[in-house]
Amino acid sequence: MTSVPHPGLRHTLTAVALAAAAFTTLPALAAAGEDGAARRLLVMPRAGLPDADFRALLAVHGGQARKMGQSSLYVVDLAAGVSGRSVQSRLARHRLLKFAELDRRIEPAYAANDPYLGSEWHLTTISAPAAWDLSQGAGVTIAILDSGVDGTHPDLAARMVAGWNFYDGSADTSDANGHGTAVAGAAAATSDNATGVAAVAGKASLMPVRIADANAYAYWSTVAQGLTWAADHGARVANVSYNGVAGSSSIASAANYMRSKGGLVVVAAGNDGTDPGYAATTAMIPVAATDGSDQRVGWSNYGAFVALAAPGANIWTTNRGGGYAAWSGTSFSSPITAGVVALMMARRPDLPNTTIESLLYASAKDLGAAGRDSNFGWGRVDAAAAVNAAANAAPAADTTAPAVAIGAPAAGASVSGTVTVDVAASDAVGVARVELSVGGTTVGIDGVAPYAFAWDTTGVANGSNTLQAVAYDAAGNRAVSSAVTVNVANAVTTPVADTTAPKVLLVNPVAGSVSGTVTVSVSASDDRGAAGIKHKLYVDGSQVASGSGATLSYAWNTKRVRAGSHTLKVVSTDAAANSASASVVVTVVR
Template sequence: MNDTTMNVRPHGFRRVSLQRRNVSLVLALALAGSAGSMAAYGANDTPAWVPGRILVQPRPGLPEAALEKILKAHGGKSIERIEAIGVHVVQLPPNVSEKAVAALLSKNKHLKFAELDMLLEPAGSVNDPYFSKAWHLPKIQAPTAWDASTGAGVTVAILDSGVDASHPDLAGKLVSGWNFYDGNSNTTDVNGHGTKVAGTVAAATNNATGVAAVAGAAKIMPVRVSSSSGSGSLSAIASGLTWAADRGARVANLSFYGVSTSSTIVSAAQYMKNKGGLVTVSAGNYGTETTFASTDTMIIVSATDSNDAKTSWSSYGNYVDLAAPGAGIWTTANGGGYGSVSGTSFSSPVTAGVVALMMAVNPTLGASQVQQLLQSTAKDLGAAGWDKYYGYGLVNAAAAVQAAKGSAPSDSTAPSVSVSSPTSGSTVKGLVAINVSAADNVGISRVDLLVNGSKLASDTTAPYGFSWDSTTVADGNATLTAYAYDAVGNYASSSAAVKVANAASASTDTVVPTATISSPTNGANIGSKVTVSASASDNVGVASLSLYIDGQLKSTVNGSSLSYLWNTRKESGGTHTVQVVAKDTAGNAATRSISVTK
């Protein structure tokens, strides 16, 4: 979230003060200049996460039993699954390093990613000058756009702290939502930020009450993902985003900073895009250049002032797609009030409102086409063309709506696709990692993998990959076929013929792997923290590498290298045995042991 909070009218005067917590990936809320209140993802603090939890996405096709085995090696257990994107919320035992386990699992070839379940928090707020009228609406030519579209028929999901459903400018505009923080249907605004964001997008317009908004006829779907302080987890946000996409939301606003760095959120945003929706996101309020990678799964927005200049506090970098007004935005306040707010928390929903206008005027357009038209019609600011301060430029509602109105779905180009590994003619066995390359002139919607004509699984996010248990088919020839689809249904396919040799490899491979412990060395004296590094090699391939300390299993990885941070503070003094066991795909095993002294 990002806001510099408002002076509200006397009948509802309230100064919002958001306290800093001990977590740091931030809702884009702080205005530059509010020293001491800025949480610091992108500043100097260490990001924080939900204790004992990580997020894991297995490759499509990986059997549940295989995933369970991978997690169990680290003491982990899946406690929840975000069905739409196949991400598992994994609980780890106490006193286990979430960072270490996530790092180890990230190297597993049968997992697409493993990451910490980061917490997002508000960064603080300060007063901003009171504005008596919405300067930002004529600045983006919204009144001209309203001649063609006011957003009717489009639902915008507000993933935030809830929405005040009784506010006179919001009452009657809300559709059913959900509270992913408490797990119930109560979407009352517990912080105030969500009501400000909702009013920026779609407060009732031309009703002789309060304020006007960019898309006054659009509906609002309140999705609460945060606590009363504003902090929320990646897992809650991803669950809320996929939930909203499944229930008809065409636009979703995430006034959070740094969400584009999360593989889980990128997957959820792509899921919504595949369903024809778009996600708008705040660029952040640190006033510094940020090195986040760009992504086309969401629209990331910096903030401008009334002079079309990037505000001093708006973050910028290669990840920025567009700019929109974000200083002194007149909007709704929790409890029925009104006031002006500043921050990229509001440049983002301004953009969400423009997207809603475009989708309303031409519902047949695909998400990628809407995104392209939004960018191509933006008012170029700064250096000619795209730049890191304004992206493609300032959103122009009138030009974007006119372009959308006059456009027709025009994508008739099929994607390109190929099975990149295993290659045709390869011999495979056991659990096989299959990689697929796919590209499209607009965008890939999904990739399906078929084995001998039967569908194994689908993957919706690049890089596209699958895990196939080859023991489910008879030894001999097998055909792997990948189908790539775009959003309008154009498709292409590519196949690779492989030879399955499970029985043959199990009976003929009798060569034992070799195992090596490179750190610590045998006989070493160790300190309070030791990095145990081990590796293995085999004539066919290493299936797993397990680490035991004094006979207790500490870690298992599927692969030939292992790194484990051993905290020895609670270990007794004296000699300790460090042992690794390497196994190949045929079950042959090798052991290597060393002794160290504390």
């Protein structure tokens, strides 16, 4: 059979992903341009920005924000007649936001004792059979973010676990196009079953996450939602075989969210045969395509952002409806690499994801210029070398704390209102999160670089206040920055009798599934100002944190509690002893 050709036509998406569990509903698209949604933005506020302030900031532009699962990313819909590009341009420069970008439509990256094993040249090229002696991926779940997966396919049925459909908000993850089934088969079709094809990780599980329409076109927003959902539901690896994902700040944020849960995200470099100009990223693993001669295929994208290369031409894999065909594109280089990651994780589940990633790069076959280059990244993936490197790696023994420092505001500065705080943090392995505290109370937690906070100074008394940042790495090592003392000088109002309770909101988590370390975020306001508000945070009735002011943040390690349902509750009391509470029930998954 011949390769499925690259689609020459673009199509208009007329419906969008809807709610799933903790995700909010996306309305039908406003008039969409060829590559974007005219009135839909993706926005991330600085950590610690009070929810009321964030929503007020958006309301000026007629924007309505909806939180994306347990992450700190928001989808913002604009009113009819409002220019999305104009609003995005202004919000992207706003000092209280980390970024704001227009949602964009993206296309799939395909050019367009197993009977077909002899035709699967790519498995021999990457030395997969030798890797199978050590690992076949059992126990690792790979999320396939795509057009769905044909879960009845005889080579895939045994691999399937529950997923979600973000296109129409249902549990129906059947394949509406065929692209997703082909991608899934390249990663983890069942091997050694005397049926069809073999795959890189033939005993890994497949989690279908539908993000696309029947023409296989998706949006940055559905990709980001899918990554967040997959991370919260136990996926260790995620594959996104779509053009343009490495250029999105929102997808990078969602990918970093998955990394914070111990996972890795592999994406296609794209098939335009050009350098799209994307910067190198640490959030995801972009993969270029090679042929049987270990040359970059002419239609494969290249550039500084490419981290690895993998076979992508004439890859035999599963077809929707039960058949098989040869497909081409970085759409298949990506899941082949994701399968290798699953082999490594299955062989050494004790290794942190950052170590798996570094070993994956170090074990690749160096092609082109020595070291990392724009055509092959660190080289063409080598499954046997990668799994052997993981098998022989010493147990993780990271005892070096990160470096951390507050860059702004400067010591001695006079501040008022909402102040932006910038923190620099680095680590030899990787920073897991940075916490900002004022007077000993944590006011914000940021898990995505650059580490940027918004501190509402009305929540503290006027005068000297001390800021400190604490950085943590994945091994639990922590470092505390030098203290920065500033002078708070907010206007003082004349007090009168106060009988109004504060307003309090548990911004995160929202109802749904959680795992790993969860950032619990509280936002409160009071008609007499936030300085007198005191908070107590409870998990299942036991107090776990306290603080004061407009915000409170707490890093909740769900590994220390049983799996299942848990209730989080915050009680906030103002200076006049008026109190209010908010609560949420979440499900801890392993």
